[in-house]
Amino acid sequence: MPDPSALSPATLAGHYDGAAQAGGESLMVRLAAAFRAAGHDPEHLGLDEIAGIDQLHLGGRRASRHLAALGRLVPGERVLDVGCGTGGASRLLAQEFGCEALGVDITAAFIEVAEWLSRATGLAESSRFLCADAARTPLAEATFDAVWCQHALMNMPDVAAVLAEWRRLLKPGGRVLLHEVVSGDNPEPIALPVPWASDPAASHLCSRAAFEARLAAAGFVSESLEDVTATALAWRQKHSRREAAEELPAAPALPGPALIFGERFAAMGRNLRDNLAADKVRILAGCWRLA
Structure with a gap:
């Protein structure tokens, strides 16, 4: 049986907002201070200004645009953004695709930041x-045209329960749009920490075959599925080089993921790059429709 504690708010808060959990300032306070230090009003921000903390997954906004294209999203559709983090994909879907987005995340600090950034x-x-x-939302059934999820299922120990909840929330014929990390063919343990986990108990990777089988068993029919590992690796390599350069003293810059993940972020990025290169993990993007 899955360990429910692996997805508890306290467990994930300790990983994603460790500074506040250790008695420091909240994530929102730290980010707002960083924007002020960089000369920007934290209550009036543009999407380019918040890009560094907007979408905490491989590929950033480009990967989200690609997934939206796979799902053929159209203006006016209601989209549930599961594991929304700081809300970047929800804002992109609202601004660029005309969707009405609702982001859901179990980490309270991310929701607080997401609401602030959308106001700003x-x-x-x-x-x-x-x-x-x-896996247990207070939302009404059959109210969404699409479920959107990027780099979040690997944090969820009971994927079957999550998929059942998606079936409940989707309208007839609704779609599931996934940009997800799965295990590769290399059976060696992944190098940790990575952006989604500091220890093996919090990482729930499965193979591509198991991933597809779970969706089929839940009643979702595949419409498109792409292995985007090569693109993700190139993106991660580029950002690893940039992050290494940022270790040098510099003037205050716009906040980036290191302000969220702390000193571990450089190691997380390197480990993710190396795991991708060694085929310990792969990245998939696809669209499924409710049968």
């Missing part, structure tokens, strides 16, 4: 957020 960018009406467990 003028997107609070079209991108809303809820702190909840993805």
